[in-house]
Amino acid sequence: MFHAKNPRRLTFALIAFVLIIIVGLITMSKPVHIYKSNSAEILKSILLKEGELTPEKAMLYAKENNPLFVFVDIRDPYEYVKGHVPNAINISLTELLSDETLKTFDKYTRDKVTIVIYANTQTEANGPWMLLKQLGYSDIKVLLGGYEYYSKVPKENEKVPENPEYYVESQSMILQK
Amino acid sequence: MGPLISQGYINPEWNFVIALLLGVAFGYILEASGFSSSRRLAGVFYGYDFVVLRVFMTAVMVAMIGLVYFDYMNWIDISQIFILPTFLTSVIVGGVIMGLGFIMGGYCPGTSFTGVAIGKLDAVFFTAGLFLGIFIFSSAFPLIEGIYYGGELGPVTVMDTFGISRGLFAFLFIVATISAFILVSWIQKRVTKNEV
């Protein structure tokens, strides 16, 4: 029989095989951040518009200091100092994925507090908002129109226009002309 | 990380060089396992020598465990691996022709070349027949094109068809193979005893 010819060869092959698998299992690295929802779920939630907060409501919640909402300003600290939503916390964009930030977000999620992300424009906050949603923070909203429109919200006694300007995507200047 | 070529770690031009090296290694292992002897190969049909079954099934098991584990360890992306599409008719017809040729000639295509390499006369005849067959097949291709492309199923796998996980399939396959090994060693013992 063949195995009798060179029994050592089998042993070597065996040790190599087992070693490779052991080394692989030991050196396996676990990714720090994992996507918890796929693109289909994200798209569905975008289309349902469940993650949007109008500036009027935002102003209301901020004024009454609603404990179920926390405003997160992702602009840099200088802009935050110049003016921000009352009681908003400042987490600048570069710190968004740091352990500390995510721990804070985890805490809010546990306490069932809705996180509202905003920046100057909605587009600036859109990417971070979508990223956090994909990382599994489901109770997170984005401020429609951003801080730009928040500062222009009509007073309580004024009439709210039918198609408010902060629905930036439903404005079409070209078709109006 | 892997597969190295489709992920761009190795230039696709190296394909043929790698294929050559793998081919040399394959031929060496076949010869070293005694696969250049047609008596030995045909033994699997008569029940006196099951080395063919043992070598190939062991190779499949090792490769399978390796792929499953490497995939788990993120060394290789199994979804990137090329899976040959299944053509049901040509697989059945081709399998019957190949099986008949194997019983009659005592070689399969790969082993016949290792036989030629060490100068076996029957292997030379077998290879000549192989090339004759290739010539006839290519000349008659328009006639048998329907059979060749018949029953296309695409790149199907057992896992997808039955909806089981890769790990479960690997485990079941290993259990089945080991049972087969035990069964054939029992058959072999009985057949060789009778002969002696």
Place this chain on the structure above:
Amino acid sequence: MNKTYYFLIILILTLGIGALFFPEKSYIKEISPELLFYKMNNPSRFVTTDQVAKLIIESDPTLFLIDTRSSDQYGSFSLPGAMNIPLDELVDSIGIICPKWIDYLDIEGMKVIFFSNSDVIADQVWVICTRHELDNLYVMRGGLNTWAETILMPQKPSEYSPDEEFALYDFRRGACQYFVGGSISIKSDVVADQVPRVRRKKKTVVAGGC
């Protein structure tokens, strides 16, 4: 039977049992969240309307405009040469980008520019596509509304503005002439995509065989 065989059987069975407990992996092609975040913060993913206008006028062969609004809106007006990929049809049920779009989005050497009325929807499309390993994607800053403000109705800069602004104004006036043919009114027949698009070779070719 040799003793080694028992050892081999036990080893391979153990490995097989180990394989039983591996979790199911998803094989959707995607980049890591960190890389997505890094790309998101790169400001060069935005292009201005002036740059887009220049590329269209020069009929840059590597330019590929994609309208991410609904097909109704696309039907009434779009940029010349733009193709329509509505946001709600981008992804299929298992969470990958619909294969019919991949052939257009994953082309070597093409600059794919997304636009919508503003830039929010275009940005959402950008985030989803970038997650799925697509490259060379851009967002037109301000979208069609900024396009209308800057290219179709350019504002004359004040007398004391620097020369660059006048140069920009001249360029915009010229671009306006190019796009609306002198008159300010916009004809809906500017709708493009009469040119049949040729599907080009994809970046990755599935290769293999035995």
